[in-house]
Amino acid sequence: MDLLRFITCGSVDDGKSTLIGRLLYDSDAVSLDVLAALEEQNRTSAAGTVDLALLTDGLRAEREQGITIDVAHKYFTTPRRKFIITDTPGHVQYTRNMVTGASNADLAIVLVDARQGVVEQTRRHTIVAALLGIRRFVLAVNKIDLVGYSEQVFRDIVADYAAVAAQLGLRQVVSIPLSALNGDNVVKPSANLPWYQGPNLLEHLETVTVATEATTDAARFQVQYVIRPQTAELPDYRGYAGRIQSGVYRPGDRVLVLPAGIETTLAAIEIDQQAVPAAVAPQGVVLRLADDVDVSRGDTIVPLAQAPVPTRELEATLCWMAEQPLRPGRKLLVQHHTAKTRAVVQAIVARTNIQTLEQQPAAEARLNDIVRVRLKTARPLAADTYQQNRTTGAFILLDEQTGATLAAGLIEQTAPAEPEVEL
Incomplete structure (x- = not known):
């Protein structure tokens, strides 16, 4: 069933x-x-x-x-x-x-x-x-x-x-x-x-x-944990644990590690320490790569033919959940699944009028407001728009000091990434 x-x-x-x-x-x-x-x-x-x-x-x-x-x-x-x-x-x-x-x-x-x-x-x-x-x-x-x-x-x-x-x-x-x-x-x-x-x-x-979007969308996998036992039985073992967010992965796939842009081959997929011929969302897996490359928590491993363009500029719809209003210039944290980076609110584009559903100019976002904003992140994110992928097109905003959740965000537009900066 x-x-x-x-x-x-x-x-x-x-x-x-x-x-x-x-x-x-x-x-x-x-x-x-x-x-x-x-x-x-x-x-x-x-x-x-x-x-x-x-x-x-x-x-x-x-x-x-x-x-x-x-x-x-x-x-x-x-x-x-x-x-x-x-x-x-x-x-x-x-x-x-x-x-x-x-x-x-x-x-x-x-x-x-x-x-x-x-x-x-x-x-x-x-x-x-x-x-x-x-x-x-x-x-x-x-x-x-x-x-x-x-x-x-x-x-x-x-x-x-x-x-x-x-x-x-x-x-x-x-x-x-x-x-x-x-x-x-x-x-x-x-x-x-x-x-x-x-x-x-x-x-x-x-x-x-x-x-059925979870298995038909472009394949996406974010690294949660790097596994390196370094035991006598497995001296060279290196695996990348996480949950497949969407799509299908198979050994032999040519993949890209983002945001670095490193190209390699998917050597093996393991579930419960057993190799499998394929894995689909939302299975938890360990991916093993053919090459010894630099991969860390928050990095994304995607098929070469389906790779998103890493971005540092997001236009997104937010549901603001904090008592303190959101205003342009505020610095906060973007949590995109396991990836986390600092960001600044460049502009509040519009607020949704709940009665008429019209988009209206706004200087700030208050509790429960639904607003469209522009964000700039310190590090590139391998993100999709929400229309393209419901899982990787979503994120949350966190307070830098307390870690409290401030907003749920849906990515509407992205722009190609520029070099990383300090925000």
Whole structure:
């Protein structure tokens, strides 16, 4: 069976945690001990109902406040597919957590309260998900029972969201009316929605096409660790450990070590100390080269025919996650997977207006702003644009002094590298 990773996102109180709880509960994916605890709560609850949100909201603060704060991951399997679910917070102040949750997802379920319609956080989460490369969306119009299962309300919300999707260029949006609390149209069709002829939510999740970009993109591998045992049995052994980020590697490939630009041949690939004829993303491997060349942590080994041009100038979209505003001239660290280098913000090109989705001039970036910036790095990076490669087109910005994460970045444009400089 293949695997689908998806997130739930949207505004606060739209029912994300309850929806995940309903998916798990109705698909018999809840363990017996947890199920017993829920049934006990049902017997003692004044409302007489099971709080399905407790299946994902595990922190005490979440239970006390009835909100999601942290990112929660849940796993379940049906006869047709395996799933990893990421429940992300709806509050604006926890947008940074939503970015983390969306970074590895194949699909986003955007929940909308049928009584509220499309709101600002609906737009913000859709923009962030789209920026992070998610191309498959489900518009889940939740709490449809609270508007009398109205087809007109559903159609109006679908039309409003279609305008957002059109501005972002989203072509794969499936709209589903449902009630997470009552279970309408989540795992089984609902007799309360006779006007809806589409799939229920689980049916769609089981049949939607799963992305295969990780193995079809250009091959990329960053060195995490240089292995040199220097033992009597292996006096000349030198291997480069790391995870294949995308593509396929085979012994005999002519490769380039970047950013130095050293050409050599891939002599062997090892997994668990055994030689293998090929390896694909996202396997962890040890690569061995035919020549004794200078390779360090953070260097990239790529096929000669698919090599990116190392760059020191990036134009990127950022989701700014720090309380302190970002202004031109600020120095910080760029963490591009295992590669790390100092950088300076040359300019803030524009900020995205969450209401209109327009790009507007901006002098600074504040908490949760989505901005386009120009960066210059001290050392060249072997990076792709995010459109070319979702993995190697992403990076994070760190504070030089504290190491705190300041922003998630997506590379939009690059320029050929100049010599290294001190920033």
